[in-house]
Amino acid sequence: DILSHFAVIPVRPLGTNCSSEVLYLPIEPLAVALRHPGFPCSDGRQLLDHASNSTATLVRTDYLVFMPPHWYTPMRRAFFFDLGSTYFDDLLKTLLQRYRTLAGIEFDRIFAWEAKPLSPQQYWERVDLNMTHKVHFYNTPTSARITHPMSALRIILNDVEPDDFVVFKLDIDDNPTEVKIILTILQTPALIARIDEVLWEHHVKGSPTQWYGWGNMRKSKGRYTTLGS
Template sequence: MVALAALDGTACLLMLSLGRHAVGMLAPLAVQMDALTQYPPAAGRKLLMDFGAGQGYEGQELRSSLSYLLAHYEQMGVHFDEVWAWEPRPVNQSTYWQGVPPDVKFRLHLYNTGLEGDTTSPAHPIQYIKQNVQAGDFLVIKLDVDTQSVEIPFMRAVQADADLRSRIGEILFEMHYIHQDMPWFIGYGDGISYNDALNLFHSLRHEGLRIHYWP
């Protein structure tokens, strides 16, 4: 069982009564409204980090998360100044870049490597965020690498560090857990319960972080 932030009894009962749809929904109304008044941001850089971006950009597989996110945020008026993409599976560099639009190529940094589980490592993106993302910047993170030993330490670091959270505008996270509704998570969500997932999302939203379940 993964130890995550606890909720009071009322919140737990509310989540259980709502069922699986509670993931990504629960947060004090004041927190939600305050977050919405700050979105999209008026100043600062717009930054996107996609962990688990796919082996192709567009057309080589069912629409990649990266191409989807860029188009989705563009529709909401957010044009990312810089984009980082990590993909641990082999990527054909020539084919990949052929599918990337010209206006994206000069903003995109592609890393064909996985993330390590040690978030304190100087090479971990969390350390880059803490050192380089400034107040006023708007950073979006999508985390879906199908590896608990990477994802859980990443989210624990976010949960434990208020300064780190203040540098993140929005997180989209596919948290793998064991539940009858998610049979395809077998092998990925071992040791994590449905309530663990609810608790994590609720606690981070309670702290004012915009976090959504991906996809």
């Protein structure tokens, strides 16, 4: 009763092995900071971690809900698309571990983009050996244009089937491009049918997070640049 939720309602006629029970799947809370819900009420960059009596940074992700997809849908393969990835052992590795331990998902293929130039040797040295065959790393900007060679959406349409499980993380610190990508997804039924979960840090004016890493967003122009959008 605390979290908002999706209600998965069986459609009749039901198969012989199908339950008529309605599933309630929790949704993580939406917060004004577009980060950890407790952040605006904390002392700024750090939150008190009562469990360990230590402080945790603004990048805490323990409020995210990781729901096993087999609870509500068949799953053939699992794909993770990370747009704005930096090094593998930064946030990407943490998210993969969370999905593995909390949702029971072992991703088959991982596609990662990072526009900032990185050392190829350092990048691959920081990838777990048991993951190197799964990771496809592109040290170049992604594109919102669906026909572009570096378009993640193009790869999803070409390589992913509707019965695959797809996580799409978007955080490239370029609000106009991010919005174009999101709108393309919303306007393309084939992408909606293939993408199951979106992790998007929408950089907008009005969020206190703009003073803790985003930079001054007050001069941002265009639609979808405010907290209310």
